[in-house]
Amino acid sequence: MATLYVIVEGERTERRLYRSWLPYLLPDHRQVERIEDAAANTFFIVAGFGYPSYKQRIVDAIADVSAQESPFSHLVVAVDSEERARVDVEAEVQAVINDAHCPLPSRTLVAECCIETWLLGNRKVVSRSPESAELRGLLGLYSVVSQDPERMPNLDARFTTRAQFHGHYLRHVFAERRIPFSKKGPGAACGEAYFEQLRLRTESMTDGRPDLASFANLLGLPGWIEATAPR
Amino acid sequence: MSIVEFSFTDHSSGWTVKPFTLKPSLNLLVGISGAGKSQTLGNLFTVCKAALAAEYVPGDCEWSLKITSPEGEYLWRARTRAKDDDAGVDEVGGAPNGYDDYEFSTESISVNGEMLFERTPTETTFGGVALPSLSRDESGVRLFLSDKRIRPLAQALARVRLSYDKPLRRVILDDGLAWSKIRHKSSKSLSDLARDVALMFPLKAYVLQEKFKADFERLVLSPYREIFPTVTDVRVDLAAKLFPEEAHRRPRKGRRIDVAIRERGVKRWIGSEGISQGMERTLVHLLELALSPPGTVLLIDEYESGMGVNCLPAVTRHLRERAGELQFIITSHHPYVIGNIDKEDWLVVQRHGSEVSISPASSSPSLNTSSRQDAFIQLLNSDAYMEGIS
Numbered sequence: 001m002a003t004l005y006v007i008v009e010g011e012r013t014e015r016r017l018y019r020s021w022l023p024y025l026l027p028d029h030r031q032v033e034r035i036e037d038a039a040a041n042t043f044f045i046v047a048g049f050g051y052p053s054y055k056q057r058i059v060d061a062i063a064d065v066s067a068q069e070s071p072f073s074h075l076v077v078a079v080d081s082e083e084r085a086r087v088d089v090e091a092e093v094q095a096v097i098n099d100a101h102c103p104l105p106s107r108t109l110v111a112e113c114c115i116e117t118w119l120l121g122n123r124k125v126v127s128r129s130p131e132s133a134e135l136r137g138l139l140g141l142y143s144v145v146s147q148d149p150e151r152m153p154n155l156d157a158r159f160t161t162r163a164q165f166h167g168h169y170l171r172h173v174f175a176e177r178r179i180p181f182s183k184k185g186p187g188a189a190c191g192e193a194y195f196e197q198l199r200l201r202t203e204s205m206t207d208g209r210p211d212l213a214s215f216a217n218l219l220g221l222p223g224w225i226e227a228t229a230p231r
Numbered sequence: 232m233s234i235v236e237f238s239f240t241d242h243s244s245g246w247t248v249k250p251f252t253l254k255p256s257l258n259l260l261v262g263i264s265g266a267g268k269s270q271t272l273g274n275l276f277t278v279c280k281a282a283l284a285a286e287y288v289p290g291d292c293e294w295s296l297k298i299t300s301p302e303g304e305y306l307w308r309a310r311t312r313a314k315d316d317d318a319g320v321d322e323v324g325g326a327p328n329g330y331d332d333y334e335f336s337t338e339s340i341s342v343n344g345e346m347l348f349e350r351t352p353t354e355t356t357f358g359g360v361a362l363p364s365l366s367r368d369e370s371g372v373r374l375f376l377s378d379k380r381i382r383p384l385a386q387a388l389a390r391v392r393l394s395y396d397k398p399l400r401r402v403i404l405d406d407g408l409a410w411s412k413i414r415h416k417s418s419k420s421l422s423d424l425a426r427d428v429a430l431m432f433p434l435k436a437y438v439l440q441e442k443f444k445a446d447f448e449r450l451v452l453s454p455y456r457e458i459f460p461t462v463t464d465v466r467v468d469l470a471a472k473l474f475p476e477e478a479h480r481r482p483r484k485g486r487r488i489d490v491a492i493r494e495r496g497v498k499r500w501i502g503s504e505g506i507s508q509g510m511e512r513t514l515v516h517l518l519e520l521a522l523s524p525p526g527t528v529l530l531i532d533e534y535e536s537g538m539g540v541n542c543l544p545a546v547t548r549h550l551r552e553r554a555g556e557l558q559f560i561i562t563s564h565h566p567y568v569i570g571n572i573d574k575e576d577w578l579v580v581q582r583h584g585s586e587v588s589i590s591p592a593s594s595s596p597s598l599n600t601s602s603r604q605d606a607f608i609q610l611l612n613s614d615a616y617m618e619g620i621s
């Protein structure tokens with residue numbers, strides 16, 4: 001039984017995905033629109049609107065959860081590593097949490113490299129013999145079916161960041177299947193079947209190491225809540 | 232006076248603004264780009280203009296406008312239609328945008344629930360008495376402008392002003408400056424000048440500067456210098472006087488008036504076209520606030536446009552100080568503006584197809600919260616804002 005205050009880094013995609021995905025992980029939990037409606041088995045999500053804006057959202061969230069009679073039991077911060085090392089991002093977020101004296105157990109989930117990277121982990125959605133020459137080219141450069149998407153570098157000089165390249169790759173994956181996808185409407189990616197495919201992917205290995213290792217941290221959320229729940 | 236409620240439909244396009252209520256002080260329209268904020272302001276201004284201008288009838292539209300004034304609560308409803316081709320429409324030299332191709336089809340004006348004026352496609356009555364056929368090119372407000380029961384409505388509508396809609400640099404009559412001073416020869420105070428809503432804005436600013444010097448200093452010059460410390464002076468005058476090199480470049484008719492600033496380290500006056508948009512907008516807002524009489528409704532689209540953090544807080548403070556005395560209907564996307572205007576004053580604009588809905592933030596559950604998260608962030612996180620277009 002938990003009451004989560006969740007901060008997600010992005011604008012729209014993460015907020016929509018997390019509000020769909022969290023009930024798959026915590027089946028008896030539902031989203032509330034206001035902190036006033038928070039109670040046992042609920043979660044409240046705030047979109048952080050990017051880096052560094054989300055750091056202020058964390059500070060304000062800690063002010064919310066520190067208020068008298070706050071029902072919140074856990075603070076969760078979900079961000080992207082983008083071009084940085086996950087440990088560095090995690091340390092930066094943790095420093096903000098520590099400086100603001102968070103009274104609750106907190107967990108930082110850092111996606112390697114961004115949430116689109118995780119979405120590339122669904123093997124079923126990636127066409128093996130695409131009609132699109134662009135997607136054929138991308139699969140030729142790096143097959144996200146046989147190799148871990150989280151370890152995919154930026155392989156296209158047109159993009160200045162890995163996150164841009166991963167987003168481009170994902171758009172072509174969805175376009176091939178004619179699945180609508182936008183930052184505003186991640187559509188099918190919100191569904192339980194899609195989430196289940198990502199969960200399955202964490203059981204696969206590339207070069208002896210598990211795939212979607214950072215996504216596996218999200219899957220560990222129920223265990224962490226159980227272990228840190230107030231007795 | 233203040234606008235209480237407004238609704239609008241353009242039957243030719245299907246564009247509809249559903250009825251929404253406004254507060255008498257400050258109304259901040261918030262919504263994602265494309266939700267319909269600016270168009271709603273435009274519709275409201277067009278309707279107010281259609282009340283008073285001759286041959287200015289928006290085509291195939293329908294609206295309802297409720298206002299309060301000391302004389303009571305007025306409800307003006309109208310529906311327009313295309314003129315009958317046989318009616319002999321003059322196709323040459325008419326009003327712009329085809330506004331003279333339309334006429335009032337049905338219309339009603341009531342005060343405190345009592346019907347004053349009503350016209351159907353075939354009949355017209357005033358105070359319950361049938362009238363002979365009247366021009367449908369003009370609204371009932373304009374037709375009965377001199378009637379003491381209609382006049383307060385006309386006066387109220389004349390005080391609806393679209394901010395920043397015309398440049399400060401304008402062409403005036405040759406003797407415009409002298410004439411405007413004579414017009415206000417007997418004005419005893421700034422409020423006498425402010426009430427003159429018919430006087431062109433730059434000329435009004437000129438009279439303020441010339442006749443009410445202390446008010447000009449207190450309300451315009453001093454706050455402007457406080458916002459822009461490098462500015463040493465502000466002057467309203469003939470362009471030819473401010474910029475001697477322009478003396479030989481007079482317009483074909485009349486003369487140009489301009490509002491110029493003087494900056495430390497700059498040898499000459501800088502006209503309104505030469506200063507930054509933020510400096511110009513700040514100047515316009517200060518002048519508007521100084522020259523708007525109580526009861527003015529100021530419509531400000533993209534309030535923050537061009538204004539940086541050095542001027543936005545101060546201008547917003549000046550504006551809030553007059554809220555209530557004036558009614559403000561503002562659109563903005565800026566975190567500072569949104570964060571510094573009480574959530575109680577927000578109206579969230581959403582659009583479904585061609586239908587615009589405007590509702591107070593308090594009716595959106597996620598905005599009715601005491602969370603410490605920044606108000607702007609709360610807005611961005613609300614479904615009412617994020618799902619603003621569908």
